[in-house]
Amino acid sequence: xxxxxxxxxxxxxxxTGWGLRWQVRVSILLVCVLSAVNGQIRYSIxxxxxxxLFVGDVAKDLGLDIKRLISGRAQLVIDGNNQYVELxxxxxxxxxxxxxxxxxxxGQKSPCSFSxxxxxxxxxxxxxITIEIQDINDHAPAFSKKELNLEISExxxxxxxxxxxxxxxxxVGINSLHSYSLKPTDNFVIKQHSRADGSKYAxxxxxxxxxxxxxxxxxxxxxxxxxxxxxxxxxxxIHITVLDANDNAPIFTESLYKATVIxxxxxxxxxxxxxxxxxxxxxxxxxxxxxxxxxxxxxxLFNIDPYSGEIKVTxxxxxxxxxxxxxxxxxxxxxxxxxxxxxxxxxxxVNDNTPxxxxxxxxxxxxxxxxxxxxxxxxxxxxVDSGKNGQVRLNINENLPFKIKTSLRNYYTLVxxxxxxxxxxxxxxxTLIATDEGLPPLSSMNTVVLDITDVNxxAPAFSKxxxxxxxxxxxxxxxxxxxxxxxxxxxxxxALISYYLIDSELNGNPISTYFSINSENGVIHSVxxxxxxxxxxxxxxxxxxxxxxxxxxxxxxxxxxxxxQNDNAPQVLYPVQTSSSLVAEMVxxxxxxxxxxxxxxxxxVDSGQxxxxxxxxxxxxxxxxxxxxxxxxxxxxxxxVNDKDAVKQRLTVVxxxxxxxxxxxxxxxxxxxxxxFPEVLSEFTDFTHDKEYNDNLxxxxxxxxxxxxxxxxxxxxxxxSVKIYRWRQSRVLYHSSLPVIPYYPxxxxxxxxxxxxxxxxxxxVCRTTDSRKSDCKFVRPCSQNVLIMDxxxxxxxxxxxxxxxxxxxxxxxxxxxxxxxxxRFTQGQRPGPSGAGGPPxxxxxxxxWPNPPTEAEQLQALMAAANVSEATATLGPGTMGLSTRYxxxxxxxxVPDYRQNxxxxxxxxxxxxxxxxxxxxxxxxxxxxxxAQQQALQAQPSEASAQPEPPKAAQTPASxxxxxxxxxx
Numbered sequence: 001x002x003x004x005x006x007x008x009x010x011x012x013x014x015x016t017g018w019g020l021r022w023q024v025r026v027s028i029l030l031v032c033v034l035s036a037v038n039g040q041i042r043y044s045i046x047x048x049x050x051x052x053l054f055v056g057d058v059a060k061d062l063g064l065d066i067k068r069l070i071s072g073r074a075q076l077v078i079d080g081n082n083q084y085v086e087l088x089x090x091x092x093x094x095x096x097x098x099x100x101x102x103x104x105x106x107g108q109k110s111p112c113s114f115s116x117x118x119x120x121x122x123x124x125x126x127x128x129i130t131i132e133i134q135d136i137n138d139h140a141p142a143f144s145k146k147e148l149n150l151e152i153s154e155x156x157x158x159x160x161x162x163x164x165x166x167x168x169x170x171x172v173g174i175n176s177l178h179s180y181s182l183k184p185t186d187n188f189v190i191k192q193h194s195r196a197d198g199s200k201y202a203x204x205x206x207x208x209x210x211x212x213x214x215x216x217x218x219x220x221x222x223x224x225x226x227x228x229x230x231x232x233x234x235x236x237x238i239h240i241t242v243l244d245a246n247d248n249a250p251i252f253t254e255s256l257y258k259a260t261v262i263x264x265x266x267x268x269x270x271x272x273x274x275x276x277x278x279x280x281x282x283x284x285x286x287x288x289x290x291x292x293x294x295x296x297x298x299x300x301l302f303n304i305d306p307y308s309g310e311i312k313v314t315x316x317x318x319x320x321x322x323x324x325x326x327x328x329x330x331x332x333x334x335x336x337x338x339x340x341x342x343x344x345x346x347x348x349x350v351n352d353n354t355p356x357x358x359x360x361x362x363x364x365x366x367x368x369x370x371x372x373x374x375x376x377x378x379x380x381x382x383x384v385d386s387g388k389n390g391q392v393r394l395n396i397n398e399n400l401p402f403k404i405k406t407s408l409r410n411y412y413t414l415v416x417x418x419x420x421x422x423x424x425x426x427x428x429x430x431t432l433i434a435t436d437e438g439l440p441p442l443s444s445m446n447t448v449v450l451d452i453t454d455v456n457x458x459a460p461a462f463s464k465x466x467x468x469x470x471x472x473x474x475x476x477x478x479x480x481x482x483x484x485x486x487x488x489x490x491x492x493x494x495a496l497i498s499y500y501l502i503d504s505e506l507n508g509n510p511i512s513t514y515f516s517i518n519s520e521n522g523v524i525h526s527v528x529x530x531x532x533x534x535x536x537x538x539x540x541x542x543x544x545x546x547x548x549x550x551x552x553x554x555x556x557x558x559x560x561x562x563x564x565q566n567d568n569a570p571q572v573l574y575p576v577q578t579s580s581s582l583v584a585e586m587v588x589x590x591x592x593x594x595x596x597x598x599x600x601x602x603x604x605v606d607s608g609q610x611x612x613x614x615x616x617x618x619x620x621x622x623x624x625x626x627x628x629x630x631x632x633x634x635x636x637x638x639x640x641v642n643d644k645d646a647v648k649q650r651l652t653v654v655x656x657x658x659x660x661x662x663x664x665x666x667x668x669x670x671x672x673x674x675x676x677f678p679e680v681l682s683e684f685t686d687f688t689h690d691k692e693y694n695d696n697l698x699x700x701x702x703x704x705x706x707x708x709x710x711x712x713x714x715x716x717x718x719x720x721s722v723k724i725y726r727w728r729q730s731r732v733l734y735h736s737s738l739p740v741i742p743y744y745p746x747x748x749x750x751x752x753x754x755x756x757x758x759x760x761x762x763x764x765v766c767r768t769t770d771s772r773k774s775d776c777k778f779v780r781p782c783s784q785n786v787l788i789m790d791x792x793x794x795x796x797x798x799x800x801x802x803x804x805x806x807x808x809x810x811x812x813x814x815x816x817x818x819x820x821x822x823x824r825f826t827q828g829q830r831p832g833p834s835g836a837g838g839p840p841x842x843x844x845x846x847x848x849w850p851n852p853p854t855e856a857e858q859l860q861a862l863m864a865a866a867n868v869s870e871a872t873a874t875l876g877p878g879t880m881g882l883s884t885r886y887x888x889x890x891x892x893x894x895v896p897d898y899r900q901n902x903x904x905x906x907x908x909x910x911x912x913x914x915x916x917x918x919x920x921x922x923x924x925x926x927x928x929x930x931x932a933q934q935q936a937l938q939a940q941p942s943e944a945s946a947q948p949e950p951p952k953a954a955q956t957p958a959s960x961x962x963x964x965x966x967x968x969x
Contacts, residue, residue, distance in 0.1 A: 040127070040128040040129070040130070041056070041058070041061045041062065041127070041128075041129050041130075042129070042130045042131075042132065043055055043056045043094070043129070043130070043131050043132070044131075044132040044134055045096075045100075045131060045132070045133065045134065046133075046134045046135075046136050047100050047101060047102040047133050047134065047135060047136055047138070048099060048100065048101070048136060048138060049096045049099070049100065050096065050099070051096055051097060051098060051099065052095055052096060053095060053096045054093060054094075054095055055085055055093070055094040055095055055096060055131065056093070056094045057092060057093055057094075058087065058092050058093065058094050058118060058127075058129070059091075059092025059093075060092065062118075062127055064092065064120075066089075066090070066091070066092050068120065069087075069089045069092055069120070070089055070090070071122065072120030072121050072122055072125070073089075073120075073121050073361070074087060074089050074118055074119070074120050075087070075118070075119055075360070075361070076116050076117070076118060076119075077116060077117045077118075077119055077358070077360055077380055078114070078115075078116040079114065079115060079116070079382060083097050083098065084096065084097055084098055084100050084114070084131075085097050085116070085131065087118065094129070100133055102133045102134075102135050102172075103139065103170040103171070105133060106133070107170070107322075108170070108172060108197070108199075110135075110172040110173060111132050112132065112133045112135070112172075113130050113131060113132040113133060114130075114131055114133075115128060115129065115130050115131075116128075116129050116131070117129070119360055119361060119378060121361050121378075124361075124375060124378060124407070124413070126407075126408055126411070135171050135172045135173055135175050136171075136175065136228075137171055137174075137175035137226060137227075137228025137229070137230075137232060138171070138175075139169055139170045139171050139175075139226075139232070140169070140226065140232035140233060140234050141167035141168065141169040141177050141224035141225070141226055141232065141233065141234035142167060142168055142169070142224075142234045143165055143166075143167050143168075143222075143224070143234055143235075143236035144165055144168070144293075144294055145165060145236060146236065146237070147236065147237045147238075147239060148164065148165060148222070148236055148237070148238045148239065149239045149241065150162060150238060150239070150240045150241065150336060151240075151241045151242075151243045151335065151336035152206070152210060152240055152241070152242055152243060152336055153210075153242070153243045153245050153246040153247070153335050153336060153337070154209075154210045154211060154212040154242050154243065154245055155245030155246065155247050156206055156209075156210060156247075156337075157206070157209075157247075158206055158207060158208060158209060159205060159206060159207075160205070160206040161191075161203045161204070161205050161206075162188075162203065162204040162205070162206070162338070163201075163203055163204075163292065163330065163338060163340050164180075164201070164202045164203065164204055164222060164238070165236065165292060165293065166199065166200070166201040166202070166292070166293045167180070167224030167234050167236075168293075169224070169226050169234075171226060171228070173227075174227040174228065175226055175227060175228040176198075176199075176226060176227065177199070177200050177224055177225075177226055178200075178225050178226050178227035178231075179192055179200075179224075179225050180192050180200075180202035180222060180223065180224050180225070181222075181223045181225065182202075182204065182220055182221070182222055182223075182238075183220065183221050183223070184220065185207075186208070187206060187207065187208050187210060187218060188204045188205065188206055188207060188218075188220065188240075189204070189205050189207050190202050190203070190204055190205070190222070191203045191204075191205050197326070201293065202222065202224075204220075204222075204238070210242050211242075212242040212243070215242070216241065216242050217239065217240060217241055217242065218238075218239075218240040218242070219237065219238070219239055219240070220237075220238040220240065221235055221236075221237060221238070222235065222236050222237075222238055223235045224236075243335050243336055245335075246280060246284045246333065246334075246335030246336070246337055247280075248278055248279040248280040248284070248285075248333070248337065249278070249333065249337030249338060249339055250276040250277065250278040250287040250331035250332065250333050250337065250338065250339050251276060251277055251278075251279075251331075251339050252274065252275070252276045252329070252331055252339055252340075252341035253274075253275045253276070253277065254274075254341065255341055255342070256341065256342050256343075256344070257272055257274055257329075257341060257342065257343040257344070258272075258343070258344045258345075258346070259271045259272035259311070259343065259344070259345045259346070260345070260346045260347075260348055261313060261317060261345055261346075261347060261348065262347075262348045262350055263317045263318055263319040263347050263348065263349060263350050263352070264316065264317060264318070264350055264352060265313045265317055266313070267312075267313055267314055267315070268312050268313065268314075269312060269313040270310060270311070270312050270313075271302060271311045271312060271313060271345055272310075272311045272343060272345070273308070273309050273310045273311065274289060274304075274309040274311070274329050274331075274341060274343065275309050276289070276309070276331030276339060276341075278331075278333045278337075280333065283334055284333055284334060284335055285333065286333060286334050287331050287332065287333055288306045288307065288331070288332050289304050289305070289306050289307075289308075289309045289329060289330070289331055289332075290304065290306060290329070290330050290332070291304055291327055291328065291329060291330075292328045292329070292330050292340070293327075293328045300314055300315060301313065301314060301315035301316075301317060301325070302314060302315075302325070302327065302345070304329065309329075309331075311327075311343065317347055318347075319347045319348070319349040319350065319385075319386070320353065320384045320385070322347065323346070323347055324344060324345060324346045324347060325344070325345040325347070326342065326343075326344050326345075327342070327343040327344075327345065328340060328341075328342055328343075329341050329342070329343055349385055349386045349387065349389055350385075350389075351385055351389035351436065351438025351439065351440070351441070351442055352385070352442075353383060353384045353385050353389075353442070354383075354434075354436075354442040354443065354444045355381050355382065355383045355392045355434035355435070355436055355442070355443065355444050356381065356382045356383070356434075356444065357379060357380075357381055357394075357432050357434050357444055357445075357446040358379070358380040358381070358382070359377055359378075359379060359380075359446075359448065360377075360378040360379060360380045360411070361377060361378035362376070362377035362378070362379075362448060363377075364448070364449065364450065364451060365450065365451040365452070365453050366416070366420070366450060366451075366452060366453065367420075367452075367453045367455055368420045368421060368422040368452045368453065368454065368455045368457070369420075369455045369457065370416055370420060371416070371419075372415075372416050372417055372418060372419065373415055373416065374415060374416045375413050375414070375415050376402065376413075376414040376415060376416060376450060377413070377414040377448070378407070378411065378412075378413055378414075379394065379404075379411070379412045379413070379414060379432065380410060380411055380412075381394050381410055381411075381412065381434045382410060383434075383436050385436065385438060388436070388437040388438060388439075389436055389437070389438035390436065391436060391437045392410070392434050392435065392436050392437075393434070393435050393436075393437070394412045394432060394433070394434050395432075395433045395435070396414070396430055396431060396432055396433070397430070397431040397433070400428060400430060401416060401417050401418035401419070401420060402414055402415065402416055402417055402428070402430060403415060403417045414430070414432075420452050421452075422452040422453070422454050422455070422490075422491075423458065423489045423490070425452065426451070426452055427449055427450060427451045427452060428449070428450045428452070429447055429448075429449055430447065430448050430449075430450055431445055431446070431447045432445065432446045432447070432448070433445050434446075454490050454491045454492060454494050454495075455490075455494070455548075456490055456494040456546060456548025456549065456550070456551070456552060457490070458488055458489045458490050458494075458552070459488070459546070459552035459553060459554045460486035460487065460488045460497050460544040460545070460546055460552070460553065460554050461486055461487055461488070461554060462484065462485075462486045462544065462554060462556040463485065463486075463487070464556065465556060465557065466556070466557045466558075466559060467482060467484055467556065467557070467558045467559065468558075468559040468560075468561070469481060469482040469558070469559075469560055469561070470560075470561045470562075470563050471526065471530065471560055471561070471562055471563065472562075472563045472565060473529075473530050473531055473532040473533075473562050473563060473564060473565050473567065474529055474530070474531070474565050474567055475526055475529055475530055476529070477526060477527060477528050477529060478525050478526070478527075479525065479526050480523055480524070480525055481515065481524045481525060481526055481560060482523075482524050482558065482560070483521065483522055483523045483524070484499070484522045484524070484542060484556065484558065485521075485522050486499075486522070486544035486554065486556075488546050490546065490548065493547040493548065494546055494547060494548040495546060495547075496546060496547035497522075497544050497545070497546055497547075498519045498520070498544070498545050498546075498547070499517050499518065499519050499520075499521075499522040499542060499543070499544055499545075500517065500519065500542070500543045500545065501515065501516070501517050501540060501541070501542060501543075502540075502541035502542065502543050502555065504539075504540075504541060506535065506538065507534075507535065511538070511540060512527070513527060513528070514526065514527055514528065514530070514535075514538060515527060515538070515540060515560070517542060522542075522544070524540070524542075524558065524560075530562050531562075532562045532563065532564040532565065532606075532607070533568065533605045533606070535562065536561070536562050537559065537560070537561055537562065538558075538559070538560040538562070539557060539558075539559055539560075540557070540558040540559075540560065541555055541556075541557055541558075542555065542556050542557075542558055543555050544556070564606050564607045564608055564610055565606075565610070565659075566606055566610040566657060566659025566660065566661070566662065566663055567606070568604060568605045568606050568610075568663070569604075569657070569663040569664060569665050570602045570603065570604045570613055570655040570656070570657055570663065570664065570665045571602060571603055571604070571605070571665065572600065572601070572602045572655060572665055572667040573601045573602060573603060574598075574599070574600065574601040575598065575600070575667065575669055577667060577668065584670035584671060584672045584680065585597050585598040585635075585669065585670065585671045585672070586671075586672045586674060586677075586680060587637070587641060587649075587671055587672070587673050587674075588641070588673075588674075588675050589641050589642070589643060589645070589673060589674070589675050590641070590675070591637055591640075591641045592637070592640060593637055593638060593639055593640060594636050594637065594638075595636060595637040595641075596634060596635070596636055597626065597635040597636060597637065597669075597671055598634075598635050598669060598671075599632070599633055599634045599635065600615055600628070600633035600634075600635065600653050600655065600667060600669070601633065602615075602633065602655040602665065602667075604657050606657065606659065609658045609659065610657055610658065610659040611657060611658075612657060612658035613633075613655055613656070613657055613658075614630050614631065614655075614656050614657075614658070615628045615629060615630060615631070615632070615633040615653055615654070615655055615656075616628060616630070616653070616654045616656065617651060617652075617653060617654075618652040618653065618654045618666060619651075619652045620649070620650070620651045620652070621646060621648070621649045621650050621651070622645065622646070622649060624638070624639060625637060625638065625639060625641070625645060625649070626638065626649070626651055626671070628651075628653055633653070633655070635651065635653070635669060635671075641673060645673050646673065647672055647673050647674050647679055647680070648670075648672065649670070649671035649672070649673055650668060650669070650670055650671070651668070651669040651670075651671060652666055652667070652668055652669075653666065653667050653668075653669060654666050655667065
């Protein structure tokens with residue numbers, strides 16, 4: 001433990017400015033002494049150490065772990081109010097808290113030490129530590145007076161002793177007063193003596209006779225030296241006046257006086273009386289008394305009468321400060337002869353100090369589930385009085401579940417005696433009463449507040465075991481149904497309640513699909529709209545759970561009744577209303593008044609007054625014939641049925657409930673007034689027709705609207721497509737690098753519907769690269785173009801273009817071979833406008849060409865005729881007689897070889913290279929044209945005013961079937 005000597009003591013000595021040699025010596029001497037007996041340790045440190053210097057490693061010396069000091073909340077308990085040291089629990093070191101003055105702490109007492117205890121909790125442990133304060137030489141010897149005046153008779157014999165004032169050095173041990181020296185030593189020498197308490201005093205001895213006539217005054221220097229290193233000294237000047245001879249000195253009656261005095265005695269209280277006798281007579285025998293060896297600056301506690309020798313109290317005497325006093329008394333005659341004596345005054349203790357209660361360990365709270373015997377607080381009680389005056393008893397106020405147990409010396413523990421319940425008492429005011437055994441006894445009180453901390457020992461409790469409420473059906477989702485609330489007498493997190501729905505099923509569905517609960521406030525909401533007709537009552541189990549650990553819970557039941565709303569119209573069960581068959585009630589013509597025709601049976605799935613039904617006759621074929629029972633729905637006759645009454649009677653009955661607002665349903669009752677079944681059967685068809693008419697009216701209206709909308713959208717798309725196609729066609733022709741020279745035959749030149757085929761036929765022309773040559777040049781087989789024949793009066797032809805445009809690939813033309821030279825057109829076989837409004841010869845196809853065409857022009861006309869050769873072969877009048885291969889899917893790949901067959905527009909005839917075939921085709925064409933003229937003459941005026949249609953082709957078996965179907969329709 002000499003570590004402390006190198007750190008603590010060395011630093012303290014440096015602060016005083018002493019020499020290095022003294023520091024090394026003190027460092028070696030001041031070694032911390034450890035004692036491990038009974039859990040006690042002892043440290044030794046020098047006084048005047050600076051704040052924060054190391055005193056000792058408590059954790060290491062006590063064999064404790066640092067964690068134990070922290071978890072046990074280690075703390076120091078020091079007797080008295082001076083906190084000289086403090087504990088650093090993080091390191092386990094004991095360090096200086098404030099400067100220690102040994103002389104102030106112990107005075108002349110040696111060794112000087114003070115005790116303290118280290119208290120650890122959980123479990124409770126107590127360790128005692130004693131710290132000894134080593135003295136350092138921080139005080140020089142000092143005399144009470146700066147100058148001593150002595151009067152010595154010249155007749156004083158050699159060896160006469162003169163008692164000198166002692167120097168006071170508050171240091172102890174080697175640092176205390178060590179020796180005296182006197183200079184000069186011509187007539188006097190110094191002798192040093194020690195008292196029983198170890199203090200030293202000096203006597204001056206006359207070693208040679210005095211001669212007043214030679215030297216009447218002497219000046220001496222008395223020096224007091226202590227034993228410290230470096231040494232400290234104190235001096236006083238002695239002035240000696242030589243008197244005339246006086247050979248007898250006063251003598252005390254006793255060499256030692258003893259007296260007692262009670263502490264806190266009042267001023268003037270007599271303590272003792274001393275006396276000295278001088279054998280001389282007269283003036284030389286007068287004696288005076290005085291105190292010697294009194295500390296300068298210390299307030300006097302006693303006073304002696306210089307003439308009577310009576311000693312009285314003059315200051316405040318405190319037993320707890322000093323228990324006894326030792327006073328030196330001097331008797332002196334007028335001539336300076338003196339003698340000394342000693343007075344010892346013992347202080348008697350008085351019970352003047354109340355006990356001091358200190359809460360050494362007290363957290364101020366305890367859990368309510370603490371078992372009896374749990375330590376609540378560690379209490380220290382101190383009484384500085386002695387004897388019975390310092391013996392203390394500690395008690396607490398009554399009617400508390402606590403008691404006091406004695407633990408160690410001056411230590412008590414406050415423990416629980418009974419079980420605690422925070423819900424009954426949340427805190428206790430505990431009054432600690434400490435009483436000593438003095439006469440009269442003194443006591444002190446200290447009141448502390450002990451809070452009882454909550455434990456989750458109470459489950460939430462509902463105000464009701466069963467809650468019931470009502471909700472109207474068809475409610476809005478998330479509507480609030482009912483609010484339930486539970487209470488918990490606990491506090492904090494233990495009283496924080498959460499609400500939950502206990503999982504259950506209703507009709508196979510979890511209850512959470514119908515209701516939800518707010519976990520914080522317990523409000524139950526409906527998740528969806530409820531239907532009284534499906535579920536009339538809900539039984540919900542709710543759990544309330546607190547936030548404790550472990551949590552506690554309780555359950556309750558919530559009954560939710562659904563109220564009915566008039567949300568369902570009556571349903572007619574009889575008579576049954578069907579669309580496929582007719583049900584009629586038969587009433588004979590001989591029926592009397594009140595005859596029961598039938599009964600309307602209806603139900604309402606609602607309940608209560610919402611299901612009360614009433615029946616009324618809304619309309620009837622003959623209101624004077626029938627009536628309906630208001631409550632029972634019975635249809636009866638209200639008069640006699642006669643022969644004038646119609647066979648077919650229709651009644652409309654309204655069934656209405658009693659809800660607010662009311663709902664109703666209607667039913668049609670067919671009644672046949674007849675005596676036989678055939679009469680009823682004859683009217684059955686009319687009923688069916690009326691029924692079908694009413695049922696299908698809405699369907700036809702919807703269908704017509706859909707068809708009109710579709711046609712409008714289709715026409716709009718076709719117009720947009722044509723516009724885009726024309727624009728692209730013009731762009732392609734404008735940018736094409738081919739030498740395309742469009743050729744328009746006379747009255748056939750306009751390919752967009754403005755030529756001679758104005759109203760019926762328009763066709764696309766294939767152009768040659770050079771009109772002066774007879775060869776035809778095709779850009780590409782016109783496989784991507786289709787012809788749509790418009791049967792309307794405008795006769796325009798729309799041209800649809802599919803995925804590939806033939807003009808987009810000008811670099812791959814297909815040249816056709818020239819036609820055979822063995823075929824020629826006759827005058828009757830030349831193509832004409834067929835249905836155009838013109839001269840008859842033009843209508844018959846016999847009109848001449850305006851100008852003789854070239855071979856290329858003839859080929860172009862033949863190709864145009866070939867595109868429409870089968871116009872009347874397969875289709876009816878609505879499609880101008882076009883076959884399906886001239887539908888939008890038809891392409892020029894289907895065109896027959898022009899060298900073998902030639903198709904004439906408006907005719908089913910085909911021109912071939914065989915003369916016989918050509919002649920037969922010409923005859924057929926003439927017959928068709930004559931038939932067309934006869935039909936035109938027989939047409940109605942309104943039909944005649946319309947634009948003439950092209951002649952119909954001879955009917956094939958397929959066309960006959962189609963025409964037959966159309967006629968049926």
